[in-house]
């Protein structure tokens with residue numbers, strides 16, 4: 001392990017006046033020594049200096065927590081250049097600011113999870129009004145920085161509703177620092193249950209407040225259904241080594257769980273996640289639906305892993321994706337802001353011209369101008385298997401392949417909270433753990449008594465070597481089906497891929513010759529000129545085929561989280577990723593871990609609730 005320099009408060013005190021005052025006032029970094037996690041809440045992100053100083057202190061402190069959560073809200077985010085400018089005079093902070101600036105994009109209203117230090121420093125940034133955003137979280141903060149004085153923009157620190165919202169996020173003993181020191185702030189904090197004292201400030205501040213959450217009453221608890229009892233990391237079995245299982249295994253191992261990963265195949269990503277290449281593109285809807293918002297959060301999470309752990313141009317490419325629209329669905333919201341253009345926008349003339357080259361003088365049906373094509377700037381292609389392999393390099397995961405699980409048995413003898421025995425087809429117990437995560441795709445429902453309403457949808461794609469590049473679009477195109485024009489296959493040769501068919505209630509991944517014809521017809525509709533150039537390849541059966549089984553839920557959203565904390569303690573699920581496993585898996589892994597440890601949620605509570613396994617599972 002790398003030796004770390006100890007924290008140097010005196011040096012840091014010189015860096016920026018406000019930020020070390022926050023650390024000092026909260027007793028950091030000493031207070032987090034030996035803790036598994038530390039959760040900081042800040043009510044105004046501003047130029048990010050508090051975050052950078054806290055991150056720097058975490059990096060420098062030997063007895064740092066395994067995970068540092070920093071949750072901050074901001075009504076009017078600055079731009080990346082301003083972040084860098086603010087850190088320019090702080091040599092210790094500048095490299096961190098550079099990392100922050102790289103992830104500082106697409107900041108639409110709502111929460112965004114920015115990930116640093118291999119997932120050990122997590123910034124959950126809420127864009128919008130602090131009071132409203134804090135209602136969308138369920139965690140308890142260990143330290144709070146109360147700031148927000150920017151009239152008309154950020155929250156007013158003396159607003160009793162803001163102070164109540166902050167108090168709701170505190171546990172007895174949470175320490176708070178405020179640079180707003182008016183009597184109304186002191187009164188408001190006192191009424192909310194804080195013991196408050198004035199302290200001398202560090203220049204340029206004249207004074208600051210230190211407060212300690214210690215209400216004379218028992219704080220109202222969030223219902224247990226919304227905030228499960230946090231679990232201490234122990235043994236965990238994840239069943240399924242596809243995208244869902246790998247993502248859950250990585251998120252849990254990072255938090256200290258000893259994860260055994262079981263899969264019936266001989267290697268990782270043997271099921272639907274063995275797809276040669278898949279598309280990653282935001283979902284768009286005029287009302288910016290739940291699915292649209294989730295897809296953006298998911299994309300951010302997946303690209304973050306790809307950018308830090310995979311090879312650009314070989315394993316993934318953020319090429320952008322052009323979406324042809326054949327009907328009125330999938331348009332941009334009418335009030336789509338500029339920040340949204342990081343994700344998607346109307347295609348520009350150059351992109352449309354490049355598309356025309358792949359369409360040719362095709363006969364209808366072509367989209368008309370009332371349904372203009374979209375350019376998903378944040379889209380691209382990625383190889384699912386490589387993503388799975390990268391996730392499984394997280395220390396703490398022990399994979400066991402060629403192991404088919406037949407059933408699970410709950411034993412309360414070993415542990416009052418419950419332990420699970422994993423049983424094979426011969427009735428042998430092959431593993432035992434306090435926590436089991438079912439990530440076995442469609443099979444997840446058959447492994448317990450959980451009545452999960454899962455549907456299997458078989459699908460096939462065709463792929464081949466790219467030859468006449470002039471007839472291929474220069475970027476992936478989706479609409480009816482999707483076409484990836486150029487990705488390096490396992491032999492390193494440039495290949496194209498066209499997908500996909502949909503066969504409902506079919507559980508087997510066999511290849512069907514008729515599906516290749518179906519795929520060709522889809523290509524004719526999506527990109528007629530490309531289809532013409534690839535016709536000989538299809539006619540002479542020179543295409544390759546791949547088939548897999550998707551797993552979907554009735555509302556087409558993933559199913560993630562504990563099934564039933566009372567009847568089935570320690571049994572969780574992560575499945576039903578549907579046709580968007582690449583967008584959802586990494587986010588779902590983090591969401592599962594957040595539920596289990598009562599951590600800050602990576603997305604709004606409302607969105608997270610819509611994915612909870614308990615929405616479908618009812619104990620018999």
Ligand SMILES: Cc1cc2nc3c(=O)[nH]c(=O)nc-3n(C[C@H](O)[C@H](O)[C@H](O)COP(=O)(O)OP(=O)(O)OC[C@H]3O[C@@H](n4cnc5c(N)ncnc54)[C@H](O)[C@@H]3O)c2cc1C
Nearest residue numbers: 240242243244264271272273278279405440443459581582
């Ligand atoms: C044709 C097609 C095209 C697609 N295109 C895209 C795309 O472009 N973009 C995108 O994001 N997504 C796409 N998808 C969807 C994506 O492939 C899935 O969402 C994703 O792979 C699901 O991952 P998973 O881990 O849930 O399931 P899987 O990858 O299927 O993993 C489940 C694992 O569980 C194991 N398992 C099952 N039962 C048992 C048991 N009893 N014991 C032990 N192990 C068991 C299996 O062996 C398997 O490895 C496509 C899917 C298909 C079929």
